[in-house]
């Protein structure tokens with residue numbers, strides 16, 4: 001018990017003192033996960049919207065597949081990316097293994113299906129509402145998709161948040177392709193795992209607390225944005 | 236009054252069925268190129284289906300539809316605008332709803348947008364969220380957006396069904412101005428008063444069939460079908 005309270009005390013002093021190692025780890029975590037979420041949005045929004053509005057054979061299958069991919073186990077993604085980018089792999093020549101870029105790739109693969117699948121649901125509902133009006137106005141398909149994405153922007157913010165939550169919290173993929181190398185690829189989750197196993201609870205706790213605060217404040221910000229959107233009947 | 240280039244509208248033996256139900260039964264009509272044609276009839280008569288069919292949003296089960304001799308397609312639809320009974324407004328400001336249809340036309344769309352909003356009496360509300368407007372204002376915005384596309388033909392599905400009489404009056408005035416500009420208007424309503432105020436010619440539908448078509452004065456003076464007579468007398472028509 002004494003250990004625990006000592007650990008808590010140390011954790012807070014690390015946070016309040018803005019410990020350099022701590023800051024470095026947090027900054028890398030944010031950089032990797034935000035990059036991955038941005039890339040996933042770039043792919044996932046248009047992909048989800050496209051599946052929502054186009055009628056093609058196998059569309060149901062695509063939707064089910066996308067939903068299934070939302071639950072991809074991070075370690076499996078990590079393993080597959082590892083095989084692709086390790087020296088013997090097809091992308092070995094790019095020298096990506098154990099780099100932040102590798103972690104971004106792995107998290108992008110993890111998050112894109114989440115964003116695409118949730119986007120499909122959101123956009124499909126709105127498409128039902130707008131479809132006849134758009135057909136009446138003879139709106140070109142690419143404008144239909146852009147308009148649907150823009151008009152569901154507040155719902156898609158929540159979708160993005162779900163993706164970010166997944167990225168920032170996962171360990172399995174980043175530890176395999178990043179290697180948890182100090183000052184290079186160490187992020188919050190891998191550091192927590194390592195420090196806990198070493199028995200250094202203070203740093204692990206400090207990171208855990210930051211991770212929680214981060215999740216809470218991002219959620220609060222999105223909640224605030226969404227309720228102001230609802231007041232404007234934009235959501 | 237200038238004449239619309241897309242007219243006349245010729246409909247031959249138009250049928251529409253869903254499963255076993257014959258919802259439109261051999262509707263044939265020719266609609267001329269000026270003025271306001273009003274389609275009246277009780278609920279479920281097939282008025283909305285007819286409007287969607289002639290606009291090209293639904294495929295006929297049988298029969299033919301021609302605008303100025305041409306069959307339906309994106310070309311004809313692009314020159315028409317349909318205002319739906321329940322306005323579909325985008326989750327944007329009033330001005331952005333107009334911009335959405337003006338942008339593809341290119342050029343200085345802001346000026347045109349402001350004109351359109353002034354005309355509809357919505358300029359003062361231009362920065363408001365479209366979906367927070369009152370029912371009458373929403374209908375006016377939907378109408379303004381339709382007019383912004385510069386249609387040759389304006390189709391309206393009960394635009395005043397759920398708004399009060401002052402708001403109705405404003406819409407009717409807008410429609411009269413539009414008629415003076417030479418836009419052909421086909422208006423669905425089940426409000427006899429509105430039909431009397433606006434119609435140049437009258438169509439009366441009942442049970443998926445077109446029972447009457449003729450000049451408004453004649454129709455109101457002496458409707459030839461029993462159903463239309465009962466409808467005008469305010470009786471419940473089934």
Ligand SMILES: Nc1ncnc2c1ncn2[C@@H]1O[C@H](COP(=O)(O)OP(=O)(O)O)[C@@H](O)[C@H]1O
Pocket residue numbers: 253258276277278279280281282283284285
């Ligand atoms: N998608 C649909 N599926 C089945 N029945 C429909 C559909 N759309 C319209 N109907 C039926 O067709 C008839 C005519 O509908 P409608 O054109 O909307 O009537 P109204 O004259 O009131 O506008 C109604 O009996 C309606 O129930």
Ligand SMILES: [Mg+2]
Pocket residue numbers: 282283284320392393
């Ligand atoms: Mg109707």
